[in-house]
Amino acid sequence: MTIKTGDAIPSVKVMQSTADGPKEVDTAAMFAGKTVVLFGVPGAFTPTCSAKHLPGFVQHADALRAKGVDVVACMAVNDVFVMGAWGKDQGVADKVAMIADGSADFTKAMGLELDLTARGLGLRCQRFALVAKDGKVTHMALEAPGAFEVSKAEAVLAAL
Numbered sequence: 001m002t003i004k005t006g007d008a009i010p011s012v013k014v015m016q017s018t019a020d021g022p023k024e025v026d027t028a029a030m031f032a033g034k035t036v037v038l039f040g041v042p043g044a045f046t047p048t049c050s051a052k053h054l055p056g057f058v059q060h061a062d063a064l065r066a067k068g069v070d071v072v073a074c075m076a077v078n079d080v081f082v083m084g085a086w087g088k089d090q091g092v093a094d095k096v097a098m099i100a101d102g103s104a105d106f107t108k109a110m111g112l113e114l115d116l117t118a119r120g121l122g123l124r125c126q127r128f129a130l131v132a133k134d135g136k137v138t139h140m141a142l143e144a145p146g147a148f149e150v151s152k153a154e155a156v157l158a159a160l
Contacts, residue, residue, distance in 0.1 A: 012105050017084030
């Protein structure tokens with residue numbers, strides 16, 4: 001079942017790429033007591049994700065924080081080293097937390113898996129953006145296949 005407005009963020013262990021190296025993070029702790037914007041992408045270094053999705057959130061990170069967002073996080077079904085390299089390539093610095101869901105456990109717990117096996121990419125995450133306050137989803141934007149409208153940074157800003 002796909003996560004929706006009003007649902008609690010599931011508690012799953014994921015990895016975060018940090019300046020000090022990989023760090024295990026419990027998603028429940030990451031969202032507790034905070035306003036978090038989490039956006040998911042099908043994969044690091046993929047065309048739309050690299051040209052538009054992540055750069056938009058980097059560009060608008062300060063505006064999101066000005067609207068009360070404590071954490072902006074990007075999540076993909078990639079390993080923590082790929083997420084770290086992508087973050088460096090995109091110049092995210094401390095603007096966006098790079099979250100690796102390497103085994104897709106968090107993606108599956110949210111019901112957001114996308115099977116791209118036929119395209120040689122395996123199990124991935126659907127493109128989405130959500131806002132959660134103290135671990136509860138207050139806004140959920142799930143893209144239609146191939147679309148990039150409702151999950152971009154500007155759309156999330158407008159929803160806040």
